[in-house]
Amino acid sequence: MGLELKNLYNDFRDAKTIKAYAKLIAQDAKKLPRPINIMEVCGGHTHTIMKYGILQLLPPNIKFIHGPGCPVCVMPKERVDHAYALAMQKDVILVTLGDMIKVPGSNGSLQDARAKGADVRFVYSPMECLKISKENPTKRIIFFAIGFETTTPMTAALLEQVIKQDIHNILVHINHVTVPEPMRVLLSDDECNIDAFLGPSHVSVISGSKIYEEFPKKWGKPVVVSGFEPVDVMESISMVVKQFVESRCELEVQYKRAVTYDGNLNAQKLIAKYFEKAPHFRFRGLGDIPEGGLKLKKEYDKYNAEVIYDAILPKEEIDDHKLCKCGEILKGKATPPECSIFGTACKPNTPIGSCMVSSEGACAAYYKYGNLL
Amino acid sequence: MTNTITLAQGNGGEENNELISNVFYRAFENEILAKSEDAAVIESGKLAMSTDSFTVSPLFFNGGDIGKLAVCGTCNDLAMMGAKPKYLTCSVIMEEGFELNQLKSIVESMKSELAKNGAVVVSGDTKVVQKGSVDKIFINTTGIGEVLQEGISSNNISEDDLILVSRDIGAHGAAIFAAREGIELETELQSDCESLFSTVEALITNGIQITAMRDATRGGLAAVLNEWAKQSDVCIEVEEEKIPVNQYVQGICEMLGFEAIALANEGTFVLAVKEKDTQTALDVLRKFHPNAQIIAKVTQEKPKKVILHSSWGTKRFLETPTGELLPRIC
Numbered sequence: 001m002g003l004e005l006k007n008l009y010n011d012f013r014d015a016k017t018i019k020a021y022a023k024l025i026a027q028d029a030k031k032l033p034r035p036i037n038i039m040e041v042c043g044g045h046t047h048t049i050m051k052y053g054i055l056q057l058l059p060p061n062i063k064f065i066h067g068p069g070c071p072v073c074v075m076p077k078e079r080v081d082h083a084y085a086l087a088m089q090k091d092v093i094l095v096t097l098g099d100m101i102k103v104p105g106s107n108g109s110l111q112d113a114r115a116k117g118a119d120v121r122f123v124y125s126p127m128e129c130l131k132i133s134k135e136n137p138t139k140r141i142i143f144f145a146i147g148f149e150t151t152t153p154m155t156a157a158l159l160e161q162v163i164k165q166d167i168h169n170i171l172v173h174i175n176h177v178t179v180p181e182p183m184r185v186l187l188s189d190d191e192c193n194i195d196a197f198l199g200p201s202h203v204s205v206i207s208g209s210k211i212y213e214e215f216p217k218k219w220g221k222p223v224v225v226s227g228f229e230p231v232d233v234m235e236s237i238s239m240v241v242k243q244f245v246e247s248r249c250e251l252e253v254q255y256k257r258a259v260t261y262d263g264n265l266n267a268q269k270l271i272a273k274y275f276e277k278a279p280h281f282r283f284r285g286l287g288d289i290p291e292g293g294l295k296l297k298k299e300y301d302k303y304n305a306e307v308i309y310d311a312i313l314p315k316e317e318i319d320d321h322k323l324c325k326c327g328e329i330l331k332g333k334a335t336p337p338e339c340s341i342f343g344t345a346c347k348p349n350t351p352i353g354s355c356m357v358s359s360e361g362a363c364a365a366y367y368k369y370g371n372l373l
Numbered sequence: 374m375t376n377t378i379t380l381a382q383g384n385g386g387e388e389n390n391e392l393i394s395n396v397f398y399r400a401f402e403n404e405i406l407a408k409s410e411d412a413a414v415i416e417s418g419k420l421a422m423s424t425d426s427f428t429v430s431p432l433f434f435n436g437g438d439i440g441k442l443a444v445c446g447t448c449n450d451l452a453m454m455g456a457k458p459k460y461l462t463c464s465v466i467m468e469e470g471f472e473l474n475q476l477k478s479i480v481e482s483m484k485s486e487l488a489k490n491g492a493v494v495v496s497g498d499t500k501v502v503q504k505g506s507v508d509k510i511f512i513n514t515t516g517i518g519e520v521l522q523e524g525i526s527s528n529n530i531s532e533d534d535l536i537l538v539s540r541d542i543g544a545h546g547a548a549i550f551a552a553r554e555g556i557e558l559e560t561e562l563q564s565d566c567e568s569l570f571s572t573v574e575a576l577i578t579n580g581i582q583i584t585a586m587r588d589a590t591r592g593g594l595a596a597v598l599n600e601w602a603k604q605s606d607v608c609i610e611v612e613e614e615k616i617p618v619n620q621y622v623q624g625i626c627e628m629l630g631f632e633a634i635a636l637a638n639e640g641t642f643v644l645a646v647k648e649k650d651t652q653t654a655l656d657v658l659r660k661f662h663p664n665a666q667i668i669a670k671v672t673q674e675k676p677k678k679v680i681l682h683s684s685w686g687t688k689r690f691l692e693t694p695t696g697e698l699l700p701r702i703c
Binding site for chain 1: 381688690
């Protein structure tokens, strides 16, 4: 009998194992001198924690702070407006990844642009742009690239092919962001309540666990690089708790099945070939983050939609609604239900703040899977 | 609601419901429509009537095509009210340039599915529009059926009922996604597209008193359970591990970040049956599909809500799907 897909995830959702970890965490948590706040940096973890009811399995002295790691949530409105403006250009096909289509900008979302006649498509891989370009030789295909370290190599691979195959009708608009920089900004805030981090494993598959080394060393915050299945998350929580009980502060990897210290060096080389650190990237909800994003190197200007369409792209920065508490939620100073517009004016189909925008956002996860409050 | 129609408003979920009640129900308001059943029961409970339009891409998929879908869809809506499908109309809108061979093949599928239901097409219409005005071909079917068991209604579910599902869920939605351009997955997965009348007939002839039935089309099982909880003012408590999901469907969900419970079905239905009849109903259902299962009980825990219980003791609300079904990014 061949390997079935369910063999790959079944064990990681095993009820007995999850319950056993819950028991272990509860036992160890009794030895904690004070309650601890763990931030899961990545929206994928937020989704797992809420969907599988992980919070219900934890003792009251272990709390979660939901981090900024959702590529759609952190996209500031002005960047969404770029996507909208590009999509509305004549003879342009705007291509992006799934959830991005729903994010509202000041004129509406890409979904609204599509309803007005724009050609907006979502793809599963940026490489599909090559096919779309061949089928539409008279159109200009703009790939609106989003995502953290995980999706960046795919955009670089697309550019590599565009150049190699001498394709003239594909441009990119780069919105790739990075994980360690917003973590630093959060920790620099005097009112920061974060005691430890769960690091997203898929980021470290590319970048290695090394990117988190500074957090235990310089900032005194343990990091456990964690997988996304419920057993992975429970094991990671248990590892964090043990560090506190044993008075350790280390970088540990729970997701050893795919994460190494150095990560995927080929992917890192490809990223370095095309991208460099942008001096600043504005994160929705968090504001300007030094070196928080990447930009295309100057020598590739002719593929850069931001350069070519500079004249029509809005420049003004737009903040979230003043009642929106996303910034505080992302810093651990508030929880989604504490926001006055949560679930009323701000819902998944009419999101106002960044955390409600995609299913990985803290507010969206609370709204969809919220505990039986 | 937005000022222009978005794709999300056709998703079978929350936005779709909002559009229907704010625009159509408000204008057409009447007692029969207000019951919001799969098919309208008319003529003092003797007849059932339903209509549906079919727009699907790709037109041909593993397990069926748009023609089979157009007959199954309407006949199944009738069957869900305990009615035997009898007369259908068929209205076709095509764009110029559509291949005649494809049309013939679609109509052949319709013919064969009509035979399975013992129904006939008695009236029809054909329109051809400029290329690009429709996506290849749209089909509308309307059907009338004879009610064999009266009183089936999704407004009558109570704590005496248990909730069953007729087979594994999500196969149609997953098969369509797998066949979509850009994914083109090689899979053995077939759509569940199938006529349900024979199963319903077997339930009725075995004397099962059916409280409610609904085929879990767009919006999937999640949408049906939420509609029922609201319409009958009850809480539906589901054991997540009891929900049958086939491994190929689960695989596609894992890859794209979907939940099988929100994926469309075209030959899977949900039943509310009195507890005393449940075992017989299950035995009958399993003659058609071995995966039929009891998945939920009805309580007053949180009226109008659906609660999902995990096997490790946690619980959460199961919401009506919202928005366009899009793959998650990470």
